[in-house]
Amino acid sequence: MGGRYKCYGCFSLFNHSRVTTIEKFINTFLALYYMKIFKKNTKKVVVIGMGYVGFPLACSIAKNKNYEVCGYDIDESKINKVKNKISPVEDEQAEKDIKKVKINATTNPDIMIGAKYIIICVPTPVDKNKNPDLTPIIKTTETILRYLEKGQSIILESTVNPGVSEENVLPILEKTGLVGGKDFELSHCPERINPGDKKWNVYNIPRNIGSLTIEGNKRVADFYRSFINAEINEVSSLKAAESTKIIENAFRDINIAFVNELAQSFDKMGINLDEVIKGASNKPYAFMPHYPGCGVGGHCIPVDPYYLIQRAKKSGFDHKLLKIARKVNTNMPRYTVMKLVSALKEKGINICGANIGLLGLSYKANIGDMRESPALEIRELLKKLGANILSCDPHCNGNADAKINDILEHCVGVVLATDHDHFLEIDDWKSVEVIIDGRNCLNKDKILNSNIVYQGIGLGA
Numbered sequence: 001m002g003g004r005y006k007c008y009g010c011f012s013l014f015n016h017s018r019v020t021t022i023e024k025f026i027n028t029f030l031a032l033y034y035m036k037i038f039k040k041n042t043k044k045v046v047v048i049g050m051g052y053v054g055f056p057l058a059c060s061i062a063k064n065k066n067y068e069v070c071g072y073d074i075d076e077s078k079i080n081k082v083k084n085k086i087s088p089v090e091d092e093q094a095e096k097d098i099k100k101v102k103i104n105a106t107t108n109p110d111i112m113i114g115a116k117y118i119i120i121c122v123p124t125p126v127d128k129n130k131n132p133d134l135t136p137i138i139k140t141t142e143t144i145l146r147y148l149e150k151g152q153s154i155i156l157e158s159t160v161n162p163g164v165s166e167e168n169v170l171p172i173l174e175k176t177g178l179v180g181g182k183d184f185e186l187s188h189c190p191e192r193i194n195p196g197d198k199k200w201n202v203y204n205i206p207r208n209i210g211s212l213t214i215e216g217n218k219r220v221a222d223f224y225r226s227f228i229n230a231e232i233n234e235v236s237s238l239k240a241a242e243s244t245k246i247i248e249n250a251f252r253d254i255n256i257a258f259v260n261e262l263a264q265s266f267d268k269m270g271i272n273l274d275e276v277i278k279g280a281s282n283k284p285y286a287f288m289p290h291y292p293g294c295g296v297g298g299h300c301i302p303v304d305p306y307y308l309i310q311r312a313k314k315s316g317f318d319h320k321l322l323k324i325a326r327k328v329n330t331n332m333p334r335y336t337v338m339k340l341v342s343a344l345k346e347k348g349i350n351i352c353g354a355n356i357g358l359l360g361l362s363y364k365a366n367i368g369d370m371r372e373s374p375a376l377e378i379r380e381l382l383k384k385l386g387a388n389i390l391s392c393d394p395h396c397n398g399n400a401d402a403k404i405n406d407i408l409e410h411c412v413g414v415v416l417a418t419d420h421d422h423f424l425e426i427d428d429w430k431s432v433e434v435i436i437d438g439r440n441c442l443n444k445d446k447i448l449n450s451n452i453v454y455q456g457i458g459l460g461a
């Protein structure tokens, strides 16, 4: 465990009966010097998972010199990057932080020996049938089990449905014979990081935290307070903490589904939803703008609602609204492609055999994360319709097959799926005759001055 003290043999250096003032001064100076060098009072923290959540978190903890921070991952390429002081994820803050902090990164789980805090930041995906897949969490917990010691705090940061900590994680840890809440603490502190966000980062986003015991919760909350400069709200249970994160993302999914449904209805009625949302937003209370688009992506919003839906079902409740929201949002790539098909038809062009450019593969602007990206579904649908697809994404090197110019020069139709800054700068669309703006981000008026058919999502056409 952390907090080991070395003995300070130097104290005897001037240990004779008559010491002068100078000798006393030197004695004190040396004692302080040796204390500084040998007194190892840091607590060991192991962060499991060097991804979008774990790596920025590890950096933020490492800034506090009271902690010796270790990063453990099964992905050797990520560990090598950390060792070479390169951020394994696109995160502006973490890219700067890693140059200044020390993280002992490894694929060897023995690093967990003697850790005071072990923080789990592994993925929580869904399988192909949209059922929660807890395999990464279970496997990680089974690894921790081998190193569990009295006095440790195990903290789950991955997003999970209410119940996972107590129903899935705790029983594995207690196989050691150690008792949760007595011998070790189990806490859940859901992460809220928003990759690519210039204002909100791991240092300033408030947190909620729940644990097995009130005392343990306070201890772990104080640990978070030592490196996060924002509110750390202690909630009364693990389930309450787990639920906060799930409802945040379900809330987003439902609201986005609402505007996506409005987009389809307003397209039929010829009403510009963008203008309507702007108007509704000047209500000083109760309205919160959400915007339609070609689909919802990332590792959170299109995934987390399924965790709640499935767990509630187990308890006998059917989340009808959440299921409908998911259905509306997963249909948006198809809606976008169908818009392209009919806009091309207006120009007398058949999609089968046409050169179609896909601008953007990642799920959101200016990052390269393609998990659950609607662009991938759009690409599949275009393929099925027989289009020749050229895809371009400056943030997803290796996954795209064209440059912006290739698309502008060779494609008759374009679907913009991601609002990367690069695409906003295009002002000569060259051979393009039809644009479907899946993020309503292009300068519509400028495009409409040319001979191009331009349509957004819910812009009334």
Ligand SMILES: NC(=O)c1ccc[n+]([C@@H]2O[C@H](COP(=O)([O-])OP(=O)(O)OC[C@H]3O[C@@H](n4cnc5c(N)ncnc54)[C@H](O)[C@@H]3O)[C@@H](O)[C@H]2O)c1
Binding pocket: 048, 049, 050, 051, 052, 053, 054, 072, 073, 074, 075, 078, 121, 122, 123, 124, 136, 139, 140, 157, 158, 159, 160, 191, 192, 193, 194, 195, 299, 300
């Ligand atoms: N990405 C986000 O924006 C975000 C925001 C808030 C919360 N979350 C949640 O945080 C969790 C992690 O997400 P992420 O985006 O950081 O995922 P990620 O894929 O970027 O990183 C997870 C890391 O865990 C590693 N890993 C997987 N299994 C492991 C194991 N058994 N042992 C050790 N390492 C293992 C992977 O190799 C990977 O490097 C998820 O539950 C997610 O829902 C993500």
